[in-house]
Amino acid sequence: MRIEHQCPRCGAPVLLEETDRLLTCDFCKTRLYMQPRDYFRYSFAPADPFLEHVIYVPYWRFRGIHFSCRTSGVMNGILDKTFLAIESKHFTQTLGLRPQTLKLRFVQPADNARFIPPGIPFEKSFVEAKRDVTYETVTVHETRFVRRGTQGDYTEVPITRKELREERIYHEAFVADTMSLIYTPMFVRNGRFHDAVLNEPIFEGPPVYESFPYEVFSGGWAVDFLPTLCPECGWDTIAERDSCVLFCNTCNSAWGTDGQGLKRVAFRTAPSEKVPEGSVRRYLPFWRIRVDLEGLKLDCYADLVRLGNLPRVMRPSWEEPPFFFWTPAFRMTPAVYRRMSKQFTIANVSGEFDDRLPDAPIQSVNLTAQDALDSLTTIMADLAINKKKILPLLPDIKMTLREALLVLFPVTETDHEYIQPDIKCSFLKNALEQGKNI
Numbered sequence: 001m002r003i004e005h006q007c008p009r010c011g012a013p014v015l016l017e018e019t020d021r022l023l024t025c026d027f028c029k030t031r032l033y034m035q036p037r038d039y040f041r042y043s044f045a046p047a048d049p050f051l052e053h054v055i056y057v058p059y060w061r062f063r064g065i066h067f068s069c070r071t072s073g074v075m076n077g078i079l080d081k082t083f084l085a086i087e088s089k090h091f092t093q094t095l096g097l098r099p100q101t102l103k104l105r106f107v108q109p110a111d112n113a114r115f116i117p118p119g120i121p122f123e124k125s126f127v128e129a130k131r132d133v134t135y136e137t138v139t140v141h142e143t144r145f146v147r148r149g150t151q152g153d154y155t156e157v158p159i160t161r162k163e164l165r166e167e168r169i170y171h172e173a174f175v176a177d178t179m180s181l182i183y184t185p186m187f188v189r190n191g192r193f194h195d196a197v198l199n200e201p202i203f204e205g206p207p208v209y210e211s212f213p214y215e216v217f218s219g220g221w222a223v224d225f226l227p228t229l230c231p232e233c234g235w236d237t238i239a240e241r242d243s244c245v246l247f248c249n250t251c252n253s254a255w256g257t258d259g260q261g262l263k264r265v266a267f268r269t270a271p272s273e274k275v276p277e278g279s280v281r282r283y284l285p286f287w288r289i290r291v292d293l294e295g296l297k298l299d300c301y302a303d304l305v306r307l308g309n310l311p312r313v314m315r316p317s318w319e320e321p322p323f324f325f326w327t328p329a330f331r332m333t334p335a336v337y338r339r340m341s342k343q344f345t346i347a348n349v350s351g352e353f354d355d356r357l358p359d360a361p362i363q364s365v366n367l368t369a370q371d372a373l374d375s376l377t378t379i380m381a382d383l384a385i386n387k388k389k390i391l392p393l394l395p396d397i398k399m400t401l402r403e404a405l406l407v408l409f410p411v412t413e414t415d416h417e418y419i420q421p422d423i424k425c426s427f428l429k430n431a432l433e434q435g436k437n438i
């Protein structure tokens with residue numbers, strides 16, 4: 001999805017991606033942090049720019065990583081759904097390929113334009129799997145030994161048998177998800193709705209009158225553009241177009257947003273024994289998360305060793321809380337995200353961290369602590385050795401965020417890979433490239 005917007009300072013056109021949080025104007029070099037009051041609202045432009053009395057029809061859009069813990073194992077995928085946000089038989093239920101092929105813009109005030117309010121509130125349940133339990137018939141191949149007569153030899157007879165297998169979904173999670181509202185323009189002619197992008201009636205047949213409530217553009221829909229200057233010292237912060245955390249090298253601080261401006265984010269830099277000094281060219285950010293857990297005992301590292309049946313000689317100090325989960329703070333392909341969360345959590349990183357920002361570049365932080373929290377139940381299911389025992393517990397597990405710390409780890413790199421030698425973890429660089437588009 002591509003969004004065209006005019007630079008708020010000089011008016012030059014800027015092309016944005018759906019995942020962008022920073023608007024950078026190539027013309028006047030302005031950098032602004034984009035913050036909607038609730039979610040982003042976009043619209044397609046009518047083919048006729050002078051069209052009046054435009055009616056905008058709302059569609060919910062949802063995109064993100066989907067994790068599900070089910071009888072057959074932990075699964076992941078990418079969900080990309082657009083669906084009509086009102087009850088109506090008139091309009092198509094999805095926007096089809098339109099969001100990929102046409103440029104969008106932020107919803108703007110316009111004379112005589114009316115917006116149909118989303119009659120169906122967005123709930124994650126719309127994008128979740130519809131049924132908790134499904135049954136599928138699977139073919140089981142077996143061999144039976146049959147004896148000919150009482151004295152004969154045994155011969156192998158292959159048989160196939162149909163078996164009903166239950167597939168139950170115990171937990172679903174969405175990570176790195178974006179939810180937005182897309183309006184598509186219409187106009188009414190001869191009592192019939194016309195698509196204002198294609199300039200044609202939206203369905204053939206007799207005119208049907210359907211009345212909708214309407215609203216006009218509200219100031220609360222506008223996107224706020226915040227300066228990317230450090231709130232502490234006023235210097236420029238360092239951030240990429242999709243960053244949700246901005247770093248200030250001048251006063252050594254990190255900033256995130258909570259919908260009401262920039263707020264300080266706690267961070268540390270991990271030292272490395274195995275990355276040769278001077279050879280570090282990049283740092284990768286991870287969330288270290290501490291939660292209060294109900295429904296499962298995981299208070300200390302020893303609990304994790306038991307849960308995962310890890311091949312470790314138990315140490316008394318491991319019985320002491322706290323226990324920390326670790327997840328990448330940058331977008332990756334879902335399978336690699338799960339594997340790295342597992343490896344970092346098992347690594348039980350401890351010791352002193354540095355409270356200064358590193359000299360080398362930091363990979364853009366584009367997953368929030370909330371994203372990390374949303375993924376933890378899945379990571380826990382991944383870590384458990386006895387899935388049959390853990391899976392039924394998942395629906396009753398409650399987690400409350402207690403502490404989130406951003407920790408920056410140095411990595412070495414080859415042509416194709418990033419390597420963190422202290423944790424013995426590596427991944428292909430293209431997992432990062434592909435993850436950026438989620």
Ligand SMILES: [Zn+2]
Nearest residue numbers: 007010025028
């Ligand atoms: Zn500009």
Ligand SMILES: [Zn+2]
Nearest residue numbers: 230233248251
């Ligand atoms: Zn600063």
